[in-house]
Amino acid sequence: MEKRFLGKTGLEVSVIGFGGIPIQKLDKEKAIDLIKELSIQGINFIDTARGYTVSEELIGYGLEKVGRDKFVLATKSMARDYEGMKNEIETSLNNLKTKCIDLYQLHNVRTEAEYDNIIGEDGALKALEESKAEGKIKHIGITSHDLNILEKAIESGYFETIQFPYNPVERQAEELFERANKLGMGVIVMKPLAGGAIINAALSLRFVLENSNISSAIPGMDSIEQIKENAKVGNEYKRLSDAEREIILAEAKDLGTEFCRRCGYCAPCPQGIDIPVQFLMEGYYSRYNLKDWAKERYTSFTNKASDCIECGQCETRCPYDLPIRKMLKKVVNILG
Structure with missing residues (x-):
């Protein structure tokens, strides 16, 4: 599996990582099988979150069976205050059955008010910095779907990684990725398949990885077949041909801008609609x-x-x- 450095963290991560949202739909044994398959296929980067219901716990079972040392482990929390984040970090450590998490991220920071709270005197950043000093986490990152928020985060010097959507449809962060890379920040790409909306998955992943500013792309996967298919892109990586680029860009154009990435944040619907x-x-x-x-x-x-x-x-x-x-x-x- 091709690997790239996650900015200046010193962590070397597989270009195809494991997005931990869909694993929450599986049972314990199937989750363990998935983590085993990641190791077999050379995927060493796992990204999950406190907000993904039982994702952390299921990944923890897998790490226990396969070996914590085989993976670079990232999680994240929506906590915005000091006490809340301190509690979330302890919960994550317990769920993931580890003494240290490689990357802990502030999850989906949406507004400037949230950002200001996070970096304030009693904000979540203080808890992350303390936990880093204590050896409970190694590095601090931030995720968002808002370019302005990440632009502030990149220039602040507080964070070592950023995470943002990127795929052939959503390319608005290309300049931001370049700036982050120049500053030595790791760049993690969520939604590399536009939340499953893109059918030509391998072409989309190859498109994403052509951007040298990107450290790792993390498609969500809930089956061994998906892991094998996506890992193949990193294990046998090659740039797109002109014909392949035309195909994936045509699909992106057809999708337009109003499409669902299937992130699930809209749930639950009071009427029970999926x-x-x-x-x-x-x-x-x-x-x-x-x-x-x-x-x-x-x-x-x-x-x-x-x-x-x-x-x-x-x-x-x-x-x-x-x-x-x-x-x-x-x-x-x-x-x-």
């Missing part, structure tokens, strides 16, 4: 010539887009500020 799945079915129907299958699947759902009461709770949680209510209406118009 919102990302509604958009997935519409995508299969509209873009991938699976009309009958998508219609049949959609019709079988107990709760579907037509049950939306337009309360708007989902939109307040969406890190991409998508007009979810409008998008659900489109699903209803197409699928019923």
Whole structure:
């Protein structure tokens, strides 16, 4: 597996990492099998979060079986204050069954007010710095979906890594990545497959890795087959041909800007609608010539887009500020 340095941290990470969101859907034994397969395929970078329900615990079981020393381990928390972050770090250490976490990140910082709280006198950054001094964590990072927030973070000198979405559709951070790299910061890419919206997965990953400012891309994976397919990109890496680049850029153009990355932050819906799945079915129907299958699947759902009461709770949680209510209406118009 090709490896790159995570900025000036000294950590050498696989260019394909493991995104820990989907593992929360598995049971303990299947989760352990996934962690074993990561080691077999040469993937040494794992990224999870306190907010991914049981993801940390399941990864912890896998680390216990496979060996903590085989992985560079990253997690993150939404805590913004000192006491909250101190507690979160202890929980993460316990869940992951480790004495030290390689990278602890501030998770999804969305507003300047949040950022100011974090770096304030009783903010979460103070707790992270103390834990680093105590040897409980090695490095401090930050994740966001807002370019302005990460621009401030990069210039602050507080953080050693950043994490931001990047794929053939979402390329707005390219200059920011270059600046971070020049300052010696590690650059971690979330959503390298646009949350599963991109069908040509290998081409998308290769597109991402062509950017030399990027340290690692972390697609979410919940099966051994996905691990093998994605790891192959790092194990047999080659740049895109002109024809392949045309294919992946055409797909990106077709997706447009209003599409769901399936991050799940919109949940829970008060009406029990699995919102990302509604958009997935519409995508299969509209873009991938699976009309009958998508219609049949959609019709079988107990709760579907037509049950939306337009309360708007989902939109307040969406890190991409998508007009979810409008998008659900489109699903209803197409699928019923």
